[in-house]
Amino acid sequence: MKRLDAPPYASIDLYDESVAGLTDGVLQTKFLDNRPAVVEAYRRFDESSQTKTWCYLPRAVRGHSEVIILGTLSKGELVSLYDDGVVKSKGQPRNIYDQIKLSAREECPYCGGSGEMGEEGELATADHFLPKAYFPTYAVLPLNLVPACQVCNRGMGSSFPTDENSQPLHPYLDEDHFFLEKWTSASIRHEEPLVVDFEARPPAGWLEKDRQRVVAHFNACNLAKRYRSRVWTELTPLISQRKSTLRKFSAEQLREHLLVIANEPNLPINGWKRTLYSALAASQWFCEADFA
Numbered sequence: 001m002k003r004l005d006a007p008p009y010a011s012i013d014l015y016d017e018s019v020a021g022l023t024d025g026v027l028q029t030k031f032l033d034n035r036p037a038v039v040e041a042y043r044r045f046d047e048s049s050q051t052k053t054w055c056y057l058p059r060a061v062r063g064h065s066e067v068i069i070l071g072t073l074s075k076g077e078l079v080s081l082y083d084d085g086v087v088k089s090k091g092q093p094r095n096i097y098d099q100i101k102l103s104a105r106e107e108c109p110y111c112g113g114s115g116e117m118g119e120e121g122e123l124a125t126a127d128h129f130l131p132k133a134y135f136p137t138y139a140v141l142p143l144n145l146v147p148a149c150q151v152c153n154r155g156m157g158s159s160f161p162t163d164e165n166s167q168p169l170h171p172y173l174d175e176d177h178f179f180l181e182k183w184t185s186a187s188i189r190h191e192e193p194l195v196v197d198f199e200a201r202p203p204a205g206w207l208e209k210d211r212q213r214v215v216a217h218f219n220a221c222n223l224a225k226r227y228r229s230r231v232w233t234e235l236t237p238l239i240s241q242r243k244s245t246l247r248k249f250s251a252e253q254l255r256e257h258l259l260v261i262a263n264e265p266n267l268p269i270n271g272w273k274r275t276l277y278s279a280l281a282a283s284q285w286f287c288e289a290d291f292a
Helices: 013-020 025-033 035-051 075-087 092-102 150-156 208-220 223-242 251-262 272-282 284-288
Strands: 068-070 125-128 145-148 184-189 195-200
Touching: 013 025, 013 035, 013 075, 013 092, 025 035, 025 075, 035 068, 068 075, 075 092, 092 125, 092 145, 125 150, 145 150, 184 223, 184 272, 195 208, 195 223, 195 272, 208 223, 223 272, 251 272, 251 284, 272 284
Parallel strands: none
Antiparallel strands: 125 145, 184 195
């Protein structure tokens, strides 16, 4: 939904920093001994990123923290390196985590800013694109950590599709057209009160795989409902303006006014606000209504 620059760290940086902070010397040595296997696994992630086929990377069984996943490292050890070595760290690993969270500038890349923030206006978490419950190998890979609001973090959950056409969009690694071209749409229903319906409507010229992916992303994030829940935060003051300061506007003048926001480049092109204003501008009924 919103393109983000990839974190400015080498793939292995967070692993190295987390391992360096371990106080258990035996465990630290174990992680150091397995570093070559981790580097190779991260290389496979990079290969999958080129083809957008992350879903085919090796998966762990849910639970079973004792299972050996990579080299001699168990699932539990890999997950704990993230939970204890990154999130609970008071040093550089936590600094890296926080910088990744801040990179979204308080606008969730999965939903275009329609979700809930965390404390003090910050995004709630750095979400694992590949969930650590199934992909613990990538628990501390910076490219696998994406800023996310609370709703998207819960909605994505710990599952990940097994079909490449159903994979969610990756804010760092996916193709530009997902973030630069319009693929969300809305329609206005003249009811009392007014109803706005949102849907994913990707361009006909896209590859079928890409069309399926944005529909899957839209549905996985429950964006139709979440976008609709934001509508009246805009419509209430807009209708009040139409009855007062904008009452002398013709239908065409109001349409031009609405298109200013619909085309605002600083808002996500497929976010709820630009999609809403595009639909309002396209509605002849709305542009002509005086709401007296």
